Amino acid sequence: MKILVCLKQVPHQDARLDIDGAWIKEDGIKFEINSYDTYALEEALRIKDAGEAEVVVVSIGPDRVTQALRTALGMGADRAIHVKDAEVDGSDSLGLAKVLAAVAKEESPDLVLAGLMADDDNASAVPPMLAELMGVPSATSVMKAEFADGKVTVERELEGGALEVAELPTPCVLAVQTGINQVRYASLKGIMAAKKKPIDAKGAGDLGLAGKVGAGAALAKVEKVYVPPKGDGAEIIEGATGEVVEKLLGKIKELGLL
Amino acid sequence: MGTTLIVAEIQNGAIREASYELAAFAQKIGHDVKSVVIGSGIGDQAEAFAAKGGGEVLTVDQDGVANYSVDAYAIAIKAAVEATSPDVVLVSNTPIGWDVAPRIAAAQDCAFVSDVFNYDDGAFVRRVFNGKLDARVTTSGDRVVATVQPGAVAAFEGSTSGSTKPLEVDLSGAAAKFVETRVAEAKGVDLSKAEIIVSGGRGVGDPEKFPEVIQPLADALGGAMGASRPVVDAGWLPHEYQVGSSGQIVAPKLYIAAGISGAIQHLVGMKGSNFVIAINKDGDAPIFEVADVGVVGDLFEVVPALTEAVKAAKG
Numbered sequence: 084m085k086i087l088v089c090l091k092q093v094p095h096q097d098a099r100l101d102i103d104g105a106w107i108k109e110d111g112i113k114f115e116i117n118s119y120d121t122y123a124l125e126e127a128l129r130i131k132d133a134g135e136a137e138v139v140v141v142s143i144g145p146d147r148v149t150q151a152l153r154t155a156l157g158m159g160a161d162r163a164i165h166v167k168d169a170e171v172d173g174s175d176s177l178g179l180a181k182v183l184a185a186v187a188k189e190e191s192p193d194l195v196l197a198g199l200m201a202d203d204d205n206a207s208a209v210p211p212m213l214a215e216l217m218g219v220p221s222a223t224s225v226m227k228a229e230f231a232d233g234k235v236t237v238e239r240e241l242e243g244g245a246l247e248v249a250e251l252p253t254p255c256v257l258a259v260q261t262g263i264n265q266v267r268y269a270s271l272k273g274i275m276a277a278k279k280k281p282i283d284a285k286g287a288g289d290l291g292l293a294g295k296v297g298a299g300a301a302l303a304k305v306e307k308v309y310v311p312p313k314g315d316g317a318e319i320i321e322g323a324t325g326e327v328v329e330k331l332l333g334k335i336k337e338l339g340l341l
Numbered sequence: 342m343g344t345t346l347i348v349a350e351i352q353n354g355a356i357r358e359a360s361y362e363l364a365a366f367a368q369k370i371g372h373d374v375k376s377v378v379i380g381s382g383i384g385d386q387a388e389a390f391a392a393k394g395g396g397e398v399l400t401v402d403q404d405g406v407a408n409y410s411v412d413a414y415a416i417a418i419k420a421a422v423e424a425t426s427p428d429v430v431l432v433s434n435t436p437i438g439w440d441v442a443p444r445i446a447a448a449q450d451c452a453f454v455s456d457v458f459n460y461d462d463g464a465f466v467r468r469v470f471n472g473k474l475d476a477r478v479t480t481s482g483d484r485v486v487a488t489v490q491p492g493a494v495a496a497f498e499g500s501t502s503g504s505t506k507p508l509e510v511d512l513s514g515a516a517a518k519f520v521e522t523r524v525a526e527a528k529g530v531d532l533s534k535a536e537i538i539v540s541g542g543r544g545v546g547d548p549e550k551f552p553e554v555i556q557p558l559a560d561a562l563g564g565a566m567g568a569s570r571p572v573v574d575a576g577w578l579p580h581e582y583q584v585g586s587s588g589q590i591v592a593p594k595l596y597i598a599a600g601i602s603g604a605i606q607h608l609v610g611m612k613g614s615n616f617v618i619a620i621n622k623d624g625d626a627p628i629f630e631v632a633d634v635g636v637v638g639d640l641f642e643v644v645p646a647l648t649e650a651v652k653a654a655k656g
Contacts, residue, residue: 096543100473107474176453177446204469204476206455208443211411215447220412220517223440236520240587241436244580248520249410255517260587262574302452303485306464306477310625317619317635327636328646331618332654334634338616340537340562340595341654 084136086127087192088160089183089210091117092144092151093203105305116151119198123259125266126228127196128159137161141186143171143179149282156277157269164190168286173298180212185290187217194235195256199224210258220251223258345372346427348418349390349398350437351380356390359433359489364394364497366489369460370429375399377421377508379414381407384505391503398505399424405512408522412515414441419448420510427484434488442488452480458493471604472627492609530565530581532589537564537597540584540611541572544600544621544640548577554644555599561651567591569601585610599640603628620644 094100095113102108116124127138140155141164142148152163166182174182187195195214200207207223214221226246227238230253239247240260269277287293294300320330335341345367349360356378367374374396378387381404391398401417418441422430432442434456446453457478459466464477465487532538539559541551551566559566567589568582584591586606592613599620601607608631611617619632620640629635636643 094470096471100470102474107470176443176455177450180443180447202471205467205471207439208446208453208455211440211443212447212453215415215444221440221444222411222517224436238523239436239440241522242586243590244588246523247409247436248523250518250520252516261570262580265576302482303454303478303480306479308469308474308476311468311472311475311627311630314630317617317629317632319624319629319635319637321637324638324642324646327638327643328650331634331636331643331647332650334616334618335562335595335651336654338595341651 084130084134084194085190085192086130086136086138087187087190087195088120088124088127088138088140088155089195089197089213090120090124090140090142090151090155091198091201092142092148093117093201096202102308105307107308114147114151116154117198117201117203119200119202119259119261121198121266122261122263123196123198124155124158124160125264126259128267129264130230131159139164139190139192141166141183143182145172152282153277154269156280156282157274158267159273160280162280163282165282165284166286166290167284170287170293170297173301174296175301175303176206176208177212177303178296178301180209180216181292181296182287182290183209183213184216185292186285187213193253195254197256197258199258199260207258210256214256217254217256219255221256221258222249222251225257225259226263228257343372343428344425345370345374345429345431346421346425347374347376347395348421348430348432348438348442349376349378349395350433350435351378351383351386354386356386357433357435358496359435359491360390361394361496362491362494363431363433363489365494366460367394367431368497369494372428375425375427377401377418379406379417387505391505392500394497394499394501396501396503398503399508400505401508401510403510403512405515408519409437410515410517410519411440411444412517413512415444415448416512416515417510418445420508422449424508430484430486432486432488434490438488442486446486449484449486451484451486452482454478454480454485454487456490457487458490468605471602473625490605529579532565532567532582532584532591535565535591535593537562537595538567538584538591538593539564539597539599540567540569540601541599542569542601543571544602545572546600548575550641551578554641558597558644558648558651561648561655562595564593564595569607570604598628598632599644601628602626603631
């Protein structure tokens, strides 16, 4: 069984967000694997641990993405594909899905795993798009996946704690929800072993997508980002801890709760 | 004049409130409005939607779409797109919407924008970086599929003289199958009736700090302890403590959020709170937008001190 895991490298969740042009300034901030995608990778590694599977990770982005792929290899992925091409930069979700679909066509995976959304653009778009382009079923918000006889039974998280159970033939694309598993850390042994594992670099031309993806082909474009206008917001209480606590206590008393 | 196609959604036998919000959102765009309603035995629901903002409502009324499954719904929505040639397709950003809408955009090779909360001067507006920034998104091409955040706009009020029209689709190509829906299990911790909730988030930093710092304040106030999603995902507390759209929806008299930044899915779960106190070291955290009172500071100083003060006040 071959599993393709789609990873995105995103700014660290605590990174400082300074606006630069239509997005944020990337210089000088830390990046990490998108939190949702770490659960997708873990799910793939668990399938590998339980039987026979090759886990291939793929990521799109500049040189910095190498670090994310090394981390994934250190956690136990077998090999990596790095789509690194200025012609791909600036793609919208559909452009990224086209790139991943071209990789999937070369790899013919039995299963594609990805995270439900990315912590930076919060789009939740690429995995179902990838499935549509591959012509296979998909499921999002996956909290459980069980494989048997060329089928996968998934539990999808609905609102208010309800679950939907669905059955999909393989190959298919699953977009996993956070909390589906407990994500492992890369061991020192794993990190050492990862140094010998291959990272295969590809460009738009290699994938037959020259001119079809990237900023020029994007149909959805972020025109600008900005700090949300402050509404009424909270009354901010300032001062030494003692003063702050006195004021909070006063508010709680006003509510009649003390 | 262009056309906007609304994909209405049925939940518990009725058109969802979010679908009436799409009808209102469509008015902002200003096109002719058409809709599609998908399900089995849905004539009355389609009539209701046609009379309240849905315009001409296509009904895909077949056994094969009695329950949601991604392939069957995708087939039905694609057929409605074919039949109406819309400029804009609006879908609610619900577990159904985010599952199927990107597929429609990919099949149409058209623009896609997700989880928008406004349409302003030709651009869709949405949140990015978990609510820390807003983004204006413009689209090009003949068509755009957009998902709209439930609750972002008020539902359509008023009446329209719509009509309904059946749309037959061939579902034989649907590979994914619906098995069952399971309702939420009874909670060991029922936060929905709690009058006071003290919740901790990622900022608490360590599972051991919940019994040491968060629970004592909840106990002192006679309330319950809750948590945000990252805490539950990390395995620090069981799911039954989770407040949010995928956890418990709460409406206490007092909600204290400690070390919670305020991701949208958390805000959806606690916005019914009567009074909110937020304590967070990041003054830009979105939680301060919904809080009544905020403390920009170290929760490990403020929370234990508040716990002692509450105990002293109660004698």
